[in-house]
Amino acid sequence: MQIAPAAMAFDFLLAVLGFVVPLLLIARQTNGARRLAVTLIMAASVSGCLAATLGLWQRSAILVNLSGVTPFPFSLTVDSLSGFFLLLICAVATPVTMFAVSYFDLHYSEQRRNWIWGFFSLFLLSMIVVVTASTGFAFLAGWELMTIVSAGLILMEGDSPERRHNVFIYLLMMHAGAAAVAACFFLFLPFSHSLEFGAIRSASSLVPAGTRTAIFVLAFVGFGTKAGIIPLHLWLPRAHPIAPSPVSALMSGIMLKTAVYGFVRLAFDFLGGGPPWFGYVVLLAGGVSGFLGVLYAIAEHDLKRLLAYHSVENIGIIYLGLGTSLIFLAHHAPLWATLALTAALLHTFNHALFKSLLFLGAGAIANATHTVDLEELGGLQRRMPVTGTAFLIGCCSIVGLPLFNGFISEWLTFRSFLAGSVLTNTKAQIVLPLMVGVLALIGGLAAACFVKVFGVAFLGRPRSMEAEHAVEAPVLMRSGMALLAAACLLIGILPGLLLRPLVALAQVLIPGAGVPEETLSITRIIPWTAAIILGMCATAALCKRGKRMVRTWACGLPELTPRMQYTSTVFSKPIRFVFSSIYRPDRKVERLPADQPYFPASISYRSVRTTSYERALYRPFVEMIVSLAHQMRRLQTGNIQVYLLYIFLALVSLLTFLRFQR
């Protein structure tokens, strides 16, 4: 009986996002219709949260079966894993929609706004279909729709050759990934005889080891492309920054997570783990993505590109947790596997919250100053206090500082690494504890990066006229960001709220495990720590007396100018210098005239950060494809007789194939 409200809420969500809103926007292009559509999207997101919460807590499956309507089996099921991701999508979609109302109104013409809201609604729908699909066809349909609609949303922002090029790369890589994902579903077919998830799950024990390996590798590559694992991340820092900010928030916050969902579904739910090297591959990919992601982020001064690279980093941290869990599974330690999986899933949720918050913050900055170049910003905290505070909470969360949500999941990941020392396997015993160092380095560099971001953008003095005259964001934008910031703090201080259902979820995926002690101890310690910090801060605040405004000391000069402040590029210089062997920057200094080195009339300096491995990895691959295409062109003579011959040959070979198959 309790299933009914959840199922109704879920049906409402699907109907609104899939039919009502797009049809309404097509049918009536008025302000009122649009406002109604937006209200409906919000109501749908809230009801989705409700459905997901009920589904996650009661572990009751909601089923929507459309197989009779569609040409292929198409059904959606909300089990506990789907429920968790549905909650993630709806919880982020609500504040982002709120923000987007103001943002789209300020940025787009009437005509375009209708389109963008229609796509927005379909984008949400496609992601919901992906995480709730219970047949392979439904999953792949949602997966494709998600790619195409998001590409459409990127093109909505504007049109230029460069943008088209980036969207082309995005679509290309997404389709390559989708091919791998499709292949890994089809590999199950000979054993399950159906693409329904239930059939696949029960048939997975029949799959021989070789096919399992193939499925795992294809899933890793296919979902890794979507998730942005290095070196498959190429599209991510190109596609995310050029989308409208609320869409970037959805892409980074939710769309990447659907890949995590797919990978967990396949590797844990269907395959139930595998040999240890599965885990090590995932662990390595996570470590490399985390480290290189944060290093590239530090070198950026375009705020949205920087945030996009941080998505690569955080996906890396999630994969570290997943890899650790797979290793524990392979070594028959279900309790620790549960801990690591819980850490990964919690980080997935946390990243969705703080990354969408940060992208919305970038949108608010762009709205106020018309730029997201850090070198043009500064002093925004005084001018936009609410945006600044919310953004600061986002920064603290992404860095993984205590009292903010990122810390909880990173802490759990740390503890699962530490737990590796109790295994009897020597390799795991050495590798896992050493990964603590890798994650600590990633965390340290992330802290450096966000000191830079917040310090340069929001503190000090404005570096441009636009920043000088920035005004606070409209109320809907502020409330969207405030909601996300409040969620970050809430999970950061009372992690038990989310940890309990998550542990239960991990126990469904990894049968036979108890509740890890760590998840309980973090729930107990964090509120106490918060109380003590608060008490100490209050004591310290008592010491403060009156203040007097005095200009910053200028070393005896008449006055400081904003240009004397540290810029984003200078701030990151020491770190770029230390890791220059990884960046391999390409520098050119030209002095004119060349024969007078000490009295140059002009000096031009250009520094380009090159990613050497991208060239090394992708160049041969791209060249191979291009040369293959050239070879294929020989078939295309343009002569109709030759084409008829092809058809004839194809027919004959098919008939021969059928003859000998019998």
Add this chain to the structure above:
Amino acid sequence: MKIAMNILQALILILGAPLVGGIIARIKARLQKRQGASIWRPYSGLVKLLRKEDLVPPTSSAVFRLAPILLFGTTASVAAFVPVLQPTALLASWGDFFLLVYLLALGRFFLSLGALDGGSSFGGMGASREALVSSLAEAPFLLGLVAVAILASRADIAGIVGWTLQQNVFNISAVHILAFISLSMVILAETGRMPVDNPATHLELTMIHEGMVLEYSGPSLALIEWASAIKLHAMLALLIALFAPWGMTPAGLGWGAAVALLLYGAKVAILMVLLGVVESAVAKLRMYLVPEFLGVASAVSALAVIFTMLAKR
């Protein structure tokens, strides 16, 4: 009774911190054939600063004034995690060293932001250098602690200290030696001592911490200086608790606690003399040699983690 001891421990760490700074300064002065200031001077410095008013740049935001408060708040809460007289502390049986390290990171994060809010290049310079040092110091810090935790098979600080207490003094393993070396190096970097940072100069070529606090004055500066002192004291106490806790008593207030306090004083004194000697004997490293210094610390701590394999038999 236990609660009273726990609070006493935290008070020792927080209120005794300026004294530790004063004694180290005195030891350094003596090593350099100077008379040196009184060991109580840091207290009078704090009192003087607390009586003054805050000077705030007109272009700065609320972050500038909040940063010292948050730095003090987080650093002082670290005192709740470090055992001094008894093998546990206020939060040491639930809280582990990951939380401790990240609490320090939280304070540092806000101090760096406060430095950037001043709007001068010195703040940025200090914050940028601090970002380099602290981002590289975190890995060896945690790895060194992980090595000790693996030996004790516990992650909570009270558990590790309790395990070490049960061991024979002469039964130290290579892991302990390696972890001690790497943690000592990290603590030099974390607390801004020689050879990573020189706490005694205001020369822009060398300064890290002093660059960050240059714009601060009055009570804000007092809170920052006190917080740095607490950090140094807590780190020394952590070294003692992890590597030489013998003498700590679980008995509560009484003669045992008095003996523990005396022993603690003696152990801190040894560390202070060592610190004074190191600071007087070595020159400050060039900025870009600091990563190598921390690289060595990382390698040593990684070795410590690997050697736990052998030590556990």
